[in-house]
Amino acid sequence: MGWILNRVTVTFALIAAVVIGWNLYVVRHDDGILEGRVVDQAGAPVAGAHVVLNEQTLVSLAPIAETKTDAQGRFTFERHDRHALVLTAGKDGVGASGRIEVRLYFRNQNRVMSEPIALGADRPA
Amino acid sequence: MPVETASRVARTTTGRGGLLARKRHRELLLIWLLLTPALLIFLAYRILPLLWNGVLSFQFWSPTKPAEWAGLFHYEEMFVYDDVFWTSLYNTFLYMLTAPISIGIAVVLALMVNSRIRGRGVYRTIIFLSYPLMVVAVGIIWRWLYDERVGLINYLLRQAGLIDEPIAFLESYGTALPSVIAAAIWQITGFFMIILLTGLQNIPPSLYEAASIDGASRWSQFWRITLPLLRPSIFICFVIAIIASFTSFDLIYVMTGGGPGHATELLITYIYKAAFTLSQFDYAGALTIVMFVLFVGIALLGNLLAGGDAGKVDIAE
Amino acid sequence: MHNYPRWPIHAALILVSLVMLVPFYWVFKTSITGENIFVYPPSLIPVDPQPFFYVDAWYAIPFPYFFMNSVIVAVMVIAANLVINAAAGFALTKEFAGKRWIVLLFLACMMIPFHATIVPAYLVTSHLGLLNTHLGLALPAFSHIICIFLFKASFDAIPPSLIQAAKIDGVPEWQIMFRILLPLARPAVAANVILSFIWSWNDFLWPLIIIRDVEMQTLPLGLSTFLAYFEDTTGSLYAFCVMVLAPGLLVFLLAQRQFIEGLTSGARKG
Numbered sequence: 001m002g003w004i005l006n007r008v009t010v011t012f013a014l015i016a017a018v019v020i021g022w023n024l025y026v027v028r029h030d031d032g033i034l035e036g037r038v039v040d041q042a043g044a045p046v047a048g049a050h051v052v053l054n055e056q057t058l059v060s061l062a063p064i065a066e067t068k069t070d071a072q073g074r075f076t077f078e079r080h081d082r083h084a085l086v087l088t089a090g091k092d093g094v095g096a097s098g099r100i101e102v103r104l105y106f107r108n109q110n111r112v113m114s115e116p117i118a119l120g121a122d123r124p125a
Numbered sequence: 126m127p128v129e130t131a132s133r134v135a136r137t138t139t140g141r142g143g144l145l146a147r148k149r150h151r152e153l154l155l156i157w158l159l160l161t162p163a164l165l166i167f168l169a170y171r172i173l174p175l176l177w178n179g180v181l182s183f184q185f186w187s188p189t190k191p192a193e194w195a196g197l198f199h200y201e202e203m204f205v206y207d208d209v210f211w212t213s214l215y216n217t218f219l220y221m222l223t224a225p226i227s228i229g230i231a232v233v234l235a236l237m238v239n240s241r242i243r244g245r246g247v248y249r250t251i252i253f254l255s256y257p258l259m260v261v262a263v264g265i266i267w268r269w270l271y272d273e274r275v276g277l278i279n280y281l282l283r284q285a286g287l288i289d290e291p292i293a294f295l296e297s298y299g300t301a302l303p304s305v306i307a308a309a310i311w312q313i314t315g316f317f318m319i320i321l322l323t324g325l326q327n328i329p330p331s332l333y334e335a336a337s338i339d340g341a342s343r344w345s346q347f348w349r350i351t352l353p354l355l356r357p358s359i360f361i362c363f364v365i366a367i368i369a370s371f372t373s374f375d376l377i378y379v380m381t382g383g384g385p386g387h388a389t390e391l392l393i394t395y396i397y398k399a400a401f402t403l404s405q406f407d408y409a410g411a412l413t414i415v416m417f418v419l420f421v422g423i424a425l426l427g428n429l430l431a432g433g434d435a436g437k438v439d440i441a442e
Numbered sequence: 443m444h445n446y447p448r449w450p451i452h453a454a455l456i457l458v459s460l461v462m463l464v465p466f467y468w469v470f471k472t473s474i475t476g477e478n479i480f481v482y483p484p485s486l487i488p489v490d491p492q493p494f495f496y497v498d499a500w501y502a503i504p505f506p507y508f509f510m511n512s513v514i515v516a517v518m519v520i521a522a523n524l525v526i527n528a529a530a531g532f533a534l535t536k537e538f539a540g541k542r543w544i545v546l547l548f549l550a551c552m553m554i555p556f557h558a559t560i561v562p563a564y565l566v567t568s569h570l571g572l573l574n575t576h577l578g579l580a581l582p583a584f585s586h587i588i589c590i591f592l593f594k595a596s597f598d599a600i601p602p603s604l605i606q607a608a609k610i611d612g613v614p615e616w617q618i619m620f621r622i623l624l625p626l627a628r629p630a631v632a633a634n635v636i637l638s639f640i641w642s643w644n645d646f647l648w649p650l651i652i653i654r655d656v657e658m659q660t661l662p663l664g665l666s667t668f669l670a671y672f673e674d675t676t677g678s679l680y681a682f683c684v685m686v687l688a689p690g691l692l693v694f695l696l697a698q699r700q701f702i703e704g705l706t707s708g709a710r711k712g
Contacts, residue, residue, distance in 0.1 A: 083497050
């Protein structure tokens with residue numbers, strides 16, 4: 001019986017540890033900051049590009065925020081309060097991006113996009 | 126804590142009788158106090174509902190209307206006009222086919238996991254695994270396996286070249302009920318295997334030794350020793366399977382909802398629909414009475430066939 | 443015993459094990475698959491495994507509520523079953539006038555499947571004002587007759603001399619139950635806990651009938667509601683399905699022997 005008790009306690013202690021650890025991580029990383037860059041086809045940063053943040057629900061796509069890139073082509077969103085996002089960007093004369101899916105592991109997870117968003121000349125803004 | 130109350134009550138009673146009589150009195154009080162909670166539960170949730178069902182079935186009643194005497198109206202409606210009732214009754218009997226099939230498989234499995242092979246404990250766990258799981262989740266798993274477009278079963282059948290067009294297992298009249306029954310068999314067979322295994326292990330090995338010395342083949346040992354001695358265990362499995370055919374609500378609700386049409390409607394799902402989607406509580410009461418009578422009838426018949434009080438003796442004594 | 447070739451048995455058992463395990467695998471695979479779940483032919487192994495169906499499911503449903511409701515009801519049912527069934531089982535080991543009738547009554551109740559009482563049971567619960575509450579969910583399952591008889595059988599097996607000895611030692615009568623009878627009836631206690639846990643944890647029909655609010659739903663009810671909303675259109679359904687199965691599976695694997703013993707003793711008495 002002691003052996004069983006041991007196994008049970010060990011299992012539940014492990015689960016508790018994982019849950020607590022995960023929640024600690026979440027609390028420290030849930031400012032909902034989403035950072036990225038917009039570049040043109042040549043890879044040069046695009047300033048003043050229009051970036052739209054959309055929410056991806058189970059059935060639809062709904063815009064929730066928009067912003068413009070700065071001189072280095074950077075953009076930042078904050079406190080978007082979502083976990084499944086789609087980014088679109090565009091600028092007159094440069095072109096538009098495709099839909100970029102951003103899936104987060106929890107709501108408001110901070111994320112820096114590793115790949116810049118590329119605007120293609122073939123797509124009209 | 127009923128026990129505490131009992132002793133406190135008993136302490137305050139000052140009887141005139143002798144010490145022994147007072148003690149007996151106290152004990153009786155304690156006994157009845159201990160029995161009360163269980164009796165109340167069964168009174169409120171077994172006896173009373175059964176009687177209430179009976180009353181309902183002879184009334185016109187709904188939550189918004191005062192009761193009115195209906196006589197045999199609901200029963201007439203059911204037996205004479207209601208095709209769905211007959212369909213669900215027929216399906217309930219078809220569903221009982223789970224019993225022979227799964228018990229047949231379980232006997233073979235029990236013999237195999239009872240043989241002295243390596244890893245039999247693992248096999249037992251794996252085969253039993255499906256039984257204690259939530260039926261609703263099992264229903265969803267099987268819906269997905271049966272899926273017409275990308276279900277695993279259709280995929281395997283097409284890969285094997287057995288069918289050209291995918292089969293809509295749960296959406297066609299012909300295949301819906303057998304498909305649900307197959308899922309039910311999948312879930313319950315492991316449990317039967319364990320019951321039969323316990324039965325097998327209770328057969329004294331000396332019987333087989335004696336039979337071997339007499340030169341009986343394994344085949345005839347199976348028919349002469351194993352099967353007859355397994356009879357009580359097999360009977361238990363039958364009872365469980367029959368009960369399941371009256372109570373398999375979850376699987377049907379999740380997998381087909383009784384459809385297509387009423388192709389997988391069982392009595393229990395029909396009762397649920399009559400009462401809680403159509404608000405015909407009175408008619409559902411009548412349906413329940415029929416189901417109950419059928420259930421008791423089958424149970425008594427089974428007991429008779431099993432030769433009297435099989436399985437009940439040890440409790441009733 | 444004769445020697446016989448083992449490999450056909452192994453082959454058959456491995457095949458059966460596959461049939462038992464593949465459905466679990468298939469749902470798990472779907473729940474972590476990155477591709478569209480409606481692509482034909484389906485891949486046998488998960489493509490770009492990712493956990494996002496679980497993230498979607500977590501935010502689409504109040505999972506912690508469902509889980510806590512299930513736990514609360516299960517704890518209430520287990521506790522009530524232990525107290526009520528042990529008490530009744532103990533009472534049935536004594537002799538008293540009318541015992542025959544009580545036993546007959548219990549046996550008769552056993553012949554009334556709960557499913558045959560749902561309509562009036564709903565009305566009873568509604569009169570008690572317990573619709574849409576935890577107590578209402580748990581109350582009908584507060585006592586299982588099989589478990590009463592399991593307790594009676596194991597109390598009967600305890601030699602009376604032991605109880606006499608305790609009485610002589612001056613153990614108060616009501617303590618005998620906790621200090622002597624229950625520890626000796628441990629298999630019955632285990633079976634009781636397991637059976638009432640499984641029946642309450644997996645119960646679906648009763649919550650379906652009496653629960654109205656989403657926050658009061660138990661796991662199986664939440665799962666079926668999710669299915670009703672989204673049909674089979676999203677992998678989140680299968681993620682949810684795995685999340686619902688996991689706790690039960692974990693408990694089963696941790697207490698496998700007790701599960702099997704409890705369930706078989708329940709069946710043998712039923």
